[in-house]
Structures are given as C-alpha cells and as structure tokens.
Amino acid sequence: MVTSRDLEAAKAGDESAFASLIAPFRRELHVHCYRIIGSVDDADDLLQEVLLAAWQGLPGFEGRSSLRAWLYRIATTRSLNMRRDQGRRPRLAPPPPFDPPSPNDRFELAYLQPYPDVLLSELDPAAQLVARESIELGFVVALQRMPPRQAAVLILCDVLAFTLTETAAMLSISSTAAKGLLQRARSSRPAFEAPGKETDHQEVARKFAEAFSRDDVDAVLALLTDECWLAMPPAVESYVGREAVASFLRASASGRPGGSYTLRPVQAGGRPAFVCYLQGRARGLLVIEPSRDGLRIQSILRVLDDGLHRHFGAPAAMP
Structure with a gap:
C-alpha cells in the first residue's frame, strides 16, 4: 500500500x-x-x-x-x-543444423517471445486474471501488428481500464485523438475465441510431447489441423499447412545431430509449452496453440533462443 x-x-x-x-x-x-x-x-x-x-x-x-x-x-x-x-536490438537466428525445406511463408515478428505464466504468480488474483488473458500469444501478436499508439491505447483502455482522459494524458494527445485510436484498434483486433478446457489442453500437450520427443512425425501430424503453421523466431521462415509442416519436421528428425529432444512442460502465453533440451542442454522453447475443441493443434511456435529457460525457472542443463 x-x-x-x-x-x-x-x-x-x-x-x-x-x-x-x-x-x-x-x-x-x-x-x-x-x-x-x-x-x-x-x-x-x-x-x-x-x-x-x-x-x-x-x-x-x-x-x-x-x-x-x-x-x-x-x-x-x-x-x-x-x-x-x-x-x-536484433536477434540473429542460429543456422539450422540440417538442410531445411524451402519455407512457404514468413513470420515477421522475429523478436517475439512468449511470456512465462509462472511470473504472474507475483500478482494478486484479480490482476493475474487480467494478465493471463492479455498475454495470450494471439492477442500479443495482434498488438505487435498494430500501429504502436493504437496498441498502447487498446491496452490502457480495454485491458487496464484507464479512462480515455487518463490514456490521452499518458500519451500527451487529446481525448478525441485517443478515442479515434481506440476505435481503429478495436476494429482491427481479431476476435479471439478461447480453446477447450484446460484438461483437454493437457491431454493434447501430453500426446504432442510424447510424439515430438520420439521424433514420431506421423504421430505429431495426426494432432495437427489442416491449417496448422510452424514459425521459429527469430528466424523469419515459416511453414503453413500440414504438408509444409510435415516436410520440415521430417527434415529435422532425419538431419538433426545429437538425437531427439527432451521436453520439460511449462506454460507460456497462456498456452502449453516446453523447454527443449538436446543432449542435456537447454535449446529454446516450444509453444503449441490448441484448436478450439482442445483436441488438435493449430500452431507450433519454436522459439530459437537458448536463454529462454531462465525466465521459466528451468535449468540450463538436465541430467
């Protein structure tokens, strides 16, 4: 106080x-x-x-x-x-340790990092609820694609419940200008629908982790929606559609030196996630986005940042 x-x-x-x-x-x-x-x-x-x-x-x-x-x-x-x-500050993507297939799309948010849910435990329960909803990856990605001041007004008014007058003062603009920015931000924000129950998230996450850590590409593909995409920030290459994702996963499984990954479950951006370990060393993060019914996976975000584990309280090395 x-x-x-x-x-x-x-x-x-x-x-x-x-x-x-x-x-x-x-x-x-x-x-x-x-x-x-x-x-x-x-x-x-x-x-x-x-x-x-x-x-x-x-x-x-x-x-x-x-x-x-x-x-x-x-x-x-x-x-x-x-x-x-x-x-x-730029983040350079590490060169892949195998020959990847040609990507069929780009992911322009090279700096994107999912927020560790564990850090929200420091907030009071009411603030935790607001924070969990507003760090979801889909919402954060939408904010990054908005003009900066539109994103700021949307956050200040709709997430944090500041008034237009307060928001305008924070940005040193008029209330009329703040209202216009808010209207444009609301009109460009996509409609987000919550996926299925968390128990469903846990089940699809468990199946994914088991298949991925075995390099069982067919089992991973059985969990994906037809429109699934895979992105790997800070790399800008991405793969959209089951066939494109499958081609990348097969190339990775067959060409990656060092064996298979070990996955440690965490929560990131309100979604099931895993700190990845290869030969016992932390090698970035995987985040999956379950489909609305919680039974399939509609996206895989593979963050190629070997230092991310520290934000999740995970060790740099595993036995």
Missing part, C-alpha cells in the same frame, strides 16, 4: 522507501512493457529504464494523477520509444 510517508521519504532520496513504493507495481509494469514490445528480454530492460526514470523524476511528481498512472505513463512512453526504434 502506498503511504504518504513512503512517498515523501522517496522524494527526499530514501532508496528503501522508493523500493517499498514501487514494489506493488513492478510485475504489472513488466507485463505492460511486454504487451507493447512482445519480448520478455526487452521488457526486462525496459522495466529497469522505467524504474530509473521514476527514481529520477519522483521529486517532480505533484500527485495530479495517481502514482500508478504516473508509472504507467513512463512505462508506455519508454515502450513505444523502443518499439519505434529501428535500431532495436
């Missing part, structure tokens, strides 16, 4: 009071930066920038808005600046 004593002490330079003041907002600010930027690593960096800016700017905080709104203004500004920055 924010107290005037903590606020005044923090303004006077008391670092301990500042830490107490900011503590209730740290995780939700991290999630907010992630929604706008789509990367957990970048959200880590942004949160540190936000906290430094808040520490430096706190003596000038006059209380015209709530402390939470003031912090969200800083976080939104910093996130939009990073998103607009063409010099954003």
Whole structure:
C-alpha cells in the first residue's frame, strides 16, 4: 500500500522507501512493457529504464494523477520509444543444423517471445486474471501488428481500464485523438475465441510431447489441423499447412545431430509449452496453440533462443 510517508521519504532520496513504493507495481509494469514490445528480454530492460526514470523524476511528481498512472505513463512512453526504434536490438537466428525445406511463408515478428505464466504468480488474483488473458500469444501478436499508439491505447483502455482522459494524458494527445485510436484498434483486433478446457489442453500437450520427443512425425501430424503453421523466431521462415509442416519436421528428425529432444512442460502465453533440451542442454522453447475443441493443434511456435529457460525457472542443463 502506498503511504504518504513512503512517498515523501522517496522524494527526499530514501532508496528503501522508493523500493517499498514501487514494489506493488513492478510485475504489472513488466507485463505492460511486454504487451507493447512482445519480448520478455526487452521488457526486462525496459522495466529497469522505467524504474530509473521514476527514481529520477519522483521529486517532480505533484500527485495530479495517481502514482500508478504516473508509472504507467513512463512505462508506455519508454515502450513505444523502443518499439519505434529501428535500431532495436536484433536477434540473429542460429543456422539450422540440417538442410531445411524451402519455407512457404514468413513470420515477421522475429523478436517475439512468449511470456512465462509462472511470473504472474507475483500478482494478486484479480490482476493475474487480467494478465493471463492479455498475454495470450494471439492477442500479443495482434498488438505487435498494430500501429504502436493504437496498441498502447487498446491496452490502457480495454485491458487496464484507464479512462480515455487518463490514456490521452499518458500519451500527451487529446481525448478525441485517443478515442479515434481506440476505435481503429478495436476494429482491427481479431476476435479471439478461447480453446477447450484446460484438461483437454493437457491431454493434447501430453500426446504432442510424447510424439515430438520420439521424433514420431506421423504421430505429431495426426494432432495437427489442416491449417496448422510452424514459425521459429527469430528466424523469419515459416511453414503453413500440414504438408509444409510435415516436410520440415521430417527434415529435422532425419538431419538433426545429437538425437531427439527432451521436453520439460511449462506454460507460456497462456498456452502449453516446453523447454527443449538436446543432449542435456537447454535449446529454446516450444509453444503449441490448441484448436478450439482442445483436441488438435493449430500452431507450433519454436522459439530459437537458448536463454529462454531462465525466465521459466528451468535449468540450463538436465541430467
């Protein structure tokens, strides 16, 4: 709980009071930066920038808005600046250790990283519910494809329930401009429908993990919808349709050195996911998107980032 004593002490330079003041907002600010930027690593960096800016700017905080709104203004500004920055830290895709087939599509969000559900345990139950719905991969992907300010207004108004007046103030625009951005964002946002029950997710995830870790491509394909797609950020190549996905999986199974993967189940972006291990070492992440009935799989996101395990509390090596 924010107290005037903590606020005044923090303004006077008391670092301990500042830490107490900011503590209730740290995780939700991290999630907010992630929604706008789509990367957990970048959200880590942004949160540190936000906290430094808040520490430096706190003596000038006059209380015209709530402390939470003031912090969200800083976080939104910093996130939009990073998103607009063409010099954003690139992530290079590792060369495949086998000869892959030619892709039939592109996945332009090379920086995308799913958000670890385990990190949401730091939020209170009500905030957890909001956060879980708004870190779902489909929603985050849609946000990344919107113009930055449209995405920011949609998040601030529809996810975080700030008023148009508050949102406009955070973005230094008029309420009329904020309303127009919100209308356009709502019209371009796809309709998301929740997949089946979580028990169904667990069953299809179990079948997928067993088949994938055996390199049983036929068993994996039996779980896929006809329109299934496979993407591998930061690589931009992707494969759309069961035949295209099958050709990639067969090439990987037959040409990959080091044997088969071992999968450790986690949750990422509200979906079943697995930290991948090859020869005992962490080798990125797999996220599957179940179909609406929970019986099939409509997408596979294979994130080629060997450092992602640390966000999920998974070890770098397995026995």
